[in-house]
Amino acid sequence: MKRVTGIGGIFFKSKDPARLCAWYREHLGIDVTDWGGAIFQWGGEGSKAGMTIWSTFSQDTDKMLPGSAPFMINYRVADLDALLAALRSEGCQVLEQTESSEFGKFGWVIDPDGNKLELWEPPAGQ
Template sequence: MKRVTGIGGIFFKAADPKALSAWYRDHLGLDTNDWGGAIFPWGGEGSAKGMTIWSPFAQDTDYMAPSTASFMINFRVDDLDALLTVLRTEGCNVLERTETSEQGKFGWVIDPEGNKVELWQPPG
């Protein structure tokens, strides 16, 4: 079974997400969207199609909870349910909540240092 297939996104807390997004747009050339993040498409000829997301969150977001870290890495996976089952049998701290939307399926695990890690199975 494949586990992680790539990085789906990098999310982090910012005191002023809009201003920080504008700084990255103006100084580093990120093509930021209305929601404040940037999408990096990948997958040339012969590669799977996909993307990596870069996104600042408000400093007071609880999206990374229960972690107190200021960041969260999102990893792409092929089969979220199977991976969560394996992680549970391996004794990992898997959060019970999962989410399904038009963006795909999401689950979370807490690493040994207390960082929340998002696992994402893209749609289709």
């Protein structure tokens, strides 16, 4: 079974997300959008098209809970349900909640250092 197939996004907390986004836009040239993030498109000849999301969240967000880090990495996966079942059978701390939307399927696992990791199965064709 394929497990992680790439990085789907990087999310982190900021005391002042608007200021931080402006800094990244000005100094690193990241095209930060009105929703507070950027989309990096990738893929080329012989490769499937894809994207990686970069986004800030307010310092008081609960998006990373119950993780203890001020960041969360979103990993692309081929089959979310199969991977979550495998992780549970391997004794990993898998959160019970999952989400499905037009953006795909999401699940979460906590690593041994207490970091919450997001697992994302993109919609078919992405």
